[in-house]
Amino acid sequence: MVKIIGMILVFGGATAIGFYLPGLLKKKLEFLVNFRQSVYLLRNEINYSINTLVVSFLNIFERSNNQYVKNFFLEIYEQLENKDSVNLRNVWEVGIDDLSNKEIINENEKKYLKSFGNSLGYLDKEMQLKNIDLLIESLDESIKRLKENYEKHSKLYSRMGILVGLMVVVVMF
Amino acid sequence: MEPIANYFSSSLKEKMQRLSLDGKLLQEIRLRAYKPVIIYIDNEEFFLSVYGEITKDITSAMVTMPKDIADTLELMSEYSLYSYEEEIRNGYITIKGGHRVGVVGKAVIENNKIKTLKNISGLNIRISHQMVGCADKILMYILNGCSIYNTLIVSPPKCGKTTILRDVARQISDGRERFKGLNVSIVDERSEIAACFNGMSQNDVGTRTDVLDGCPKVCGMRILLRAMSPDVVIVDEIGGEEDAGAIRDILNAGIKVVCSLHAADLEDIKNKKYVADLINEKAFEKIVFLSNKRGIGTLDSVWDVKSGRWDTRGRISEVGGRR
Numbered sequence: 001m002v003k004i005i006g007m008i009l010v011f012g013g014a015t016a017i018g019f020y021l022p023g024l025l026k027k028k029l030e031f032l033v034n035f036r037q038s039v040y041l042l043r044n045e046i047n048y049s050i051n052t053l054v055v056s057f058l059n060i061f062e063r064s065n066n067q068y069v070k071n072f073f074l075e076i077y078e079q080l081e082n083k084d085s086v087n088l089r090n091v092w093e094v095g096i097d098d099l100s101n102k103e104i105i106n107e108n109e110k111k112y113l114k115s116f117g118n119s120l121g122y123l124d125k126e127m128q129l130k131n132i133d134l135l136i137e138s139l140d141e142s143i144k145r146l147k148e149n150y151e152k153h154s155k156l157y158s159r160m161g162i163l164v165g166l167m168v169v170v171v172m173f
Numbered sequence: 174m175e176p177i178a179n180y181f182s183s184s185l186k187e188k189m190q191r192l193s194l195d196g197k198l199l200q201e202i203r204l205r206a207y208k209p210v211i212i213y214i215d216n217e218e219f220f221l222s223v224y225g226e227i228t229k230d231i232t233s234a235m236v237t238m239p240k241d242i243a244d245t246l247e248l249m250s251e252y253s254l255y256s257y258e259e260e261i262r263n264g265y266i267t268i269k270g271g272h273r274v275g276v277v278g279k280a281v282i283e284n285n286k287i288k289t290l291k292n293i294s295g296l297n298i299r300i301s302h303q304m305v306g307c308a309d310k311i312l313m314y315i316l317n318g319c320s321i322y323n324t325l326i327v328s329p330p331k332c333g334k335t336t337i338l339r340d341v342a343r344q345i346s347d348g349r350e351r352f353k354g355l356n357v358s359i360v361d362e363r364s365e366i367a368a369c370f371n372g373m374s375q376n377d378v379g380t381r382t383d384v385l386d387g388c389p390k391v392c393g394m395r396i397l398l399r400a401m402s403p404d405v406v407i408v409d410e411i412g413g414e415e416d417a418g419a420i421r422d423i424l425n426a427g428i429k430v431v432c433s434l435h436a437a438d439l440e441d442i443k444n445k446k447y448v449a450d451l452i453n454e455k456a457f458e459k460i461v462f463l464s465n466k467r468g469i470g471t472l473d474s475v476w477d478v479k480s481g482r483w484d485t486r487g488r489i490s491e492v493g494g495r496r
Contacts, residue, residue, distance in 0.1 A: 046255065050256045051371070052252070053252050053253045054251040054252070055251075055371055083180075121247070121253050123255065124254075125255040
């Protein structure tokens with residue numbers, strides 16, 4: 001009886017891992033796609049509405065569908081609005097570190113997102129727009145790579161999970 | 174001091190928060206690089222001490238560092254200097270609460286025009302105060318049954334023209350005893366009357382008031398004429414030929430105007446050709462002169478253009494009002 005329960009647990013565990021990994025990839029992909037959309041919104045907020053970053057972040061929070069993106073912009077907005085910190089760069093960096101800790105972004109993405117934050121709000125509108133265009137290019141590359149990775153590996157991960165689970169069960173039996 | 178203190182760099186904020194004004198009127202805070210912080214309270218000059226108190230002793234005054242100015246400007250612009258490009262070109266920005274921040278530094282010139290200001294070396298924060306009821310006495314002259322007279326409010330600088338104009342707008346819009354409120358439209362080219370921040374009026378300018386913020390006067394008056402069908406148009410600091418043309422358009426449409434003008438007296442107005450022309454055409458029915466003889470916003474005299482007489486009912490009287 002104990003052996004059967006063990007086999008079920010091993011099989012279930014291996015299958016779950018097989019489905020978790022593509023799920024994680026999908027979650028990262030959804031985040032990056034939504035984040036890119038938010039950056040487009042930010043571009044329009046700066047270019048057409050000429051809104052401040054504080055107002056823009058609130059507008060992005062209200063329009064975004066992704067929970068991670070919503071939380072990211074809401075937290076920055078609240079801190080800036082409450083004047084808790086005089087440094088936008090710090091607030092932005094903390095937000096990016098939080099996303100990295102939640103494994104939503106990788107080291108490369110963390111690096112260019114932080115670099116974007118360094119020149120956010122600095123100098124004129126032209127500079128802001130160029131900075132945003134550069135970020136969109138980097139996000140495009142990340143999304144492309146992640147998409148390929150997802151399409152290539154998602155089925156493999158889930159099948160491998162089931163197969164490894166079955167194999168262990170057979171060996172145990 | 175709490176709300177305005179939040180806009181200062183951390184080292185200044187801490188001291189500003191400690192400041193106690195005991196109900197006195199804070200008027201200006203001046204930050205200049207490597208110079209003491211100067212604060213004007215009730216028309217008196219003080220220094221901000223390193224202990225966060227006001228003092229007359231310059232030796233204990235806190236010195237402003239360039240970083241304080243940069244951080245303060247960053248906070249005041251909500252980390253978005255790009256969104257204040259046009260205002261900075263004109264030398265000031267308006268922040269939440271309607272406070273006006275004058276900015277000086279090194280001007281960057283392109284094609285004989287100021288492109289921007291860099292190396293910001295000084296800020297002059299002028300604290301906005303709405304004086305509710307300060308136009309009570311002036312309204313006596315402006316109201317004409319259920320309408321108003323076309324009025325020009327005249328005074329030298331710092332005599333409270335804009336403050337009076339704001340309260341005039343509020344009272345005409347809200348109405349008062351035996352006077353039903355009218356639809357008022359304000360062209361607020363320099364965001365001084367309604368002090369809009371992110372499009373929202375920071376001052377009470379009345380329930381029936383529409384504000385066109387940051388729009389040049391001439392173009393703004395014509396937009397309001399077409400778009401908002403106002404009963405009264407209010408505009409600050411007229412003077413140019415085009416301003417006079419736009420006012421004529423408004424008057425031809427049967428809409429009333431209340432304007433303000435920088436001038437000392439009637440003689441001074443005669444030197445301003447386009448406004449003098451308007452007066453000769455009897456475009457304005459009343460001209461209200463303000464001074465600061467008994468404090469800012471003293472009602473000096475009222476010229477009735479139609480009869481060509483001075484109306485001295487309230488001559489030399491304090492305007493009053495509540496903060």
